[in-house]
Amino acid sequence: MNHIVFCLDDNYASLLGVAINSLLKNSSAKFCFWIMHNNLSIDNQNKIQKIAAKSKSMIFFIPVDEKTELLEFKKPKIWANKVCYYRLLAPLLVPQYAKAQNISIDKILFMDCDILVLRDIAPIFDIDLKDKTLAAVVSPLHEEERAHIPELNISPDHKFFYAGLMLIDCNKWKNRKIYEQAVKIDIEHPEGLKWADMDMLNIIFQNDYISLPPKYSIWPGLNFKPYLYEFDNVMDGYNGIATVEDVKEAFLKPVVYQLAGGAKPWRECATFETVRLWFKYSMFTPYMSDGIKYLLAAAKKYFVNGKMK
Numbered sequence: 001m002n003h004i005v006f007c008l009d010d011n012y013a014s015l016l017g018v019a020i021n022s023l024l025k026n027s028s029a030k031f032c033f034w035i036m037h038n039n040l041s042i043d044n045q046n047k048i049q050k051i052a053a054k055s056k057s058m059i060f061f062i063p064v065d066e067k068t069e070l071l072e073f074k075k076p077k078i079w080a081n082k083v084c085y086y087r088l089l090a091p092l093l094v095p096q097y098a099k100a101q102n103i104s105i106d107k108i109l110f111m112d113c114d115i116l117v118l119r120d121i122a123p124i125f126d127i128d129l130k131d132k133t134l135a136a137v138v139s140p141l142h143e144e145e146r147a148h149i150p151e152l153n154i155s156p157d158h159k160f161f162y163a164g165l166m167l168i169d170c171n172k173w174k175n176r177k178i179y180e181q182a183v184k185i186d187i188e189h190p191e192g193l194k195w196a197d198m199d200m201l202n203i204i205f206q207n208d209y210i211s212l213p214p215k216y217s218i219w220p221g222l223n224f225k226p227y228l229y230e231f232d233n234v235m236d237g238y239n240g241i242a243t244v245e246d247v248k249e250a251f252l253k254p255v256v257y258q259l260a261g262g263a264k265p266w267r268e269c270a271t272f273e274t275v276r277l278w279f280k281y282s283m284f285t286p287y288m289s290d291g292i293k294y295l296l297a298a299a300k301k302y303f304v305n306g307k308m309k
Helices: 010-025 042-053 083-100 122-126 143-152 170-175 178-188 196-204 231-238 244-252 272-282 288-304
Strands: 002-009 031-038 058-063 107-111 115-117 134-138 161-169 210-212 256-258
Touching: 002 010, 002 083, 010 031, 010 042, 010 115, 010 272, 031 042, 031 083, 042 058, 058 083, 083 107, 083 161, 083 170, 083 178, 083 196, 107 122, 115 272, 143 196, 161 170, 161 196, 161 210, 161 256, 170 178, 178 196, 231 244, 272 288
Parallel strands: 002 031, 002 107, 031 058, 134 210
Antiparallel strands: 107 161, 115 256, 134 161
8 A cells, every 4th residue: 555645724625636636547556645634624525535535545634733733843934834844743643543543654655735646656655765764856946946055054965855745764754753853953943944844854864865756746837938848947947956868757757746836727827738737637526616717717818818929
C-alpha cells in the first residue's frame, strides 16, 4: 500500500479533490490517503471520499486542532494559518493514526494540494532512501529565491529543495527529532522565516537529502507569457541545478505539476495549458463547476480579449 499525506483547510478542498482525481486517473496502484485538515467541512470530506471511492482507495481524515497542536510555532509571515506546519507533524501523527487502524507505515509521500499528477506516481515509492530521511525535488531558482536563500546562512553548496513533495522515512524523522529541530529554528527567528516550513527543512537537511528528478515536481509558473509554457523559460529556472536531459523529461513528460503561487488555475499568470489540465481532471468530480469557471475565464482572457497578441 502506498501512503500519501495531504494537509489543508476548507479553502483548498477543490484543489485536493482534483489532485486526488488526477493521481488516480494515472495509476492502477493501491493508495491510502491521509488528510490532515483544519476544519474541512463534512460536505467537502464527503466529496473527496466519493472521488477516492471510485478506485477503492482508502482515505482517512485527521483533524488538527491548532489550539492544542503546533503551539510551538508562530503564525507564518505570508500565510493565513499554520497549515504549512502540518507536514512537520505528519511523519509523527499519521503512523499513530494508522496504528489505530491496524496499518503499519514506514514511509509516506507528502504532497501539497495544489498539484496535478499527470503520470503514474507509484514508482516514487520504490526509491531507496538509503540512510537519508527524505527525498525531494530541487527548487527552480527565480529572483526572489536567489535573494532569499543567502539570508538563511546555509551552506552555499546546498541545493534548496521544494517542500511541496517529499518522500519521508517516518522512523528516521522521529529518531532525528526533526519536529523538535524545526521548533528550535522557529524560536531562533523571532521575526519569522519567509517560507516558514520550507526554510526550516532546508536548514535542517543541508546537503542531506536525496534529490529527485524535476519531473516529480515541475513548476509551470516558469513563464513570461501566461498563455505559453516554453522550455527556454523552464530551463532558465533550473540552470545549474538540473541537467538539460532531466529538465526536458520534466517538460515533456512531467509526473507532477506543482501549481504553487501564480500557477493556480484561478490566478492571472496561470498558463492556459495549466487551466485546461485542471479542468480536464475536474471533470466528473464534485468540483467540475470550478473547472468550467476557470477554463471559461482563461479562454476569455487569452483568446477573446486578444492577449495572445
